Amino acid sequence: MSVVETMAGRHALVTGGGSGVGRAIALALADAGIDVTICGRREAALAEVAREN
Template identity: 60%
Template sequence: MSSSLAGRSAIVTGGGTGIGAACATRLAQDGMNVTICGRTESKLTEVVDRIKAGGASGQIRHQVTDVTVESDVAALVANHVEAFGGLNGFVANAGGGGGMGPYHLLDTDEFLRVLHLNVLGTMLSVKYSAAHMVAAGGGSFVGMSSLAGH
């Protein structure tokens, strides 16, 4: 299949499961070179192997990354750009919930963990990817959310 995505590249956070794995699969099938990341290497390797076995025309690689750690996100983007020569898209899919309920009953540490994962992780993804997409003449940034954010 001919695709306008062929030869371009993207990063997908939270790529080891669910929606992130599905996004990475589709992008690689459409010819994009994709880096997936997450915190659990075994899940990432399984997705990479499945995408390769499916005959995707784009290349696929993985990198263990905690999106709440700035140096991890900086290294993720730098390694992707080095591997593929640039960056055209970013799917900020890493996220999660927990500790929902009345504020006076919330555990502060759990609240901060979720805040860092869902907000800081996306901000760091934009911070380190935007300049590369501008240098490429444009790109797309997709930020995932959930019902908990409405």
């Protein structure tokens, strides 16, 4: 069983979710059906990531 499968129905907090690795992780988790909260320093970048999903 993968980590993503064990997280189904749960919530994840991703720091640095506005760009780079944090962004990629946040989007992958969201695509897998996990509720994701992202935080970071640049509000505009965070809003863009939130719109992508």
